[in-house]
Amino acid sequence: MPLWIDSLFPDTVLVLGPGQNLLRLAEARLQLPPRDIARAASGLPLWPADRRGAFSHWQGQSLCLLARGAAHHYGADVEGRADAETAGLLRAEAMGAGDLAKLRARALPDVETLIFSAKESFFKAAFPLVGRVFGFDALELAEPPQTDHLAFVLTQNLAPALRQGQRVRVRYVRLENAVVTWTRLSA
Structure with a gap:
C-alpha cells in the first residue's frame, strides 16, 4: 500500500511505495492524463509542459x-x-562547518542522512535552472533544523534565479527506516 502525502504544495502529491507505477497513481490522483517521462542526458526527467515533479x-x-x-x-x-x-x-561529503555549527544548537537523530537527502532534493529542483553539477557546499544550514523542515542559504551564485544569500526551505518527514525530503523552486 503506497504512502501518500497530499499537502506538500497546491496541486501537488507525493507517493512512496514499491514498484514502478507510482507516476500513474500520482497522475490519476491529480486527474492528469498519463504521460511517459523521457530522461535528459543528465538522467533527470524531461517534464511535459503541463506538469513537473521528481x-x-x-x-x-x-x-x-x-x-x-x-x-x-x-x-x-x-x-x-x-x-x-x-x-x-x-x-x-555533504556537511560543511556552517552546517555543523547550526547542528550544535539542535541535535537530531540521523541528521547526516537528513542533510544529505535535503541537499539532493535541492539539486534535483535546481538543476533545470543551473544546468550543471554543483557541490553540496552550495547550500548551508541557515538555522538549526525544525521539526518538519530545514532552512538553507545559498553560499554561491548558481543561476540568475539562485543567488548567494537566498534562502531555500526543504521539507521532510521521517519514516521508520528512512527520511523523505522535498522542495520547490520557481521556474
Missing part, C-alpha cells in the same frame, strides 16, 4: 512527486538511515 528510489521503494503546471521545479529524495560508518562519510 523521482527517487531506495531499496525497493520508489518515490514520485508530481505537480500540475510548470510554475515550479521540484526535488524529492528518499534515503535510508545510515549506519555509523556511512553517517561519517555523509558528514564529510
Whole structure:
C-alpha cells in the first residue's frame, strides 16, 4: 500500500511505495492524463509542459512527486538511515562547518542522512535552472533544523534565479527506516 502525502504544495502529491507505477497513481490522483517521462542526458526527467515533479528510489521503494503546471521545479529524495560508518562519510561529503555549527544548537537523530537527502532534493529542483553539477557546499544550514523542515542559504551564485544569500526551505518527514525530503523552486 503506497504512502501518500497530499499537502506538500497546491496541486501537488507525493507517493512512496514499491514498484514502478507510482507516476500513474500520482497522475490519476491529480486527474492528469498519463504521460511517459523521457530522461535528459543528465538522467533527470524531461517534464511535459503541463506538469513537473521528481523521482527517487531506495531499496525497493520508489518515490514520485508530481505537480500540475510548470510554475515550479521540484526535488524529492528518499534515503535510508545510515549506519555509523556511512553517517561519517555523509558528514564529510555533504556537511560543511556552517552546517555543523547550526547542528550544535539542535541535535537530531540521523541528521547526516537528513542533510544529505535535503541537499539532493535541492539539486534535483535546481538543476533545470543551473544546468550543471554543483557541490553540496552550495547550500548551508541557515538555522538549526525544525521539526518538519530545514532552512538553507545559498553560499554561491548558481543561476540568475539562485543567488548567494537566498534562502531555500526543504521539507521532510521521517519514516521508520528512512527520511523523505522535498522542495520547490520557481521556474
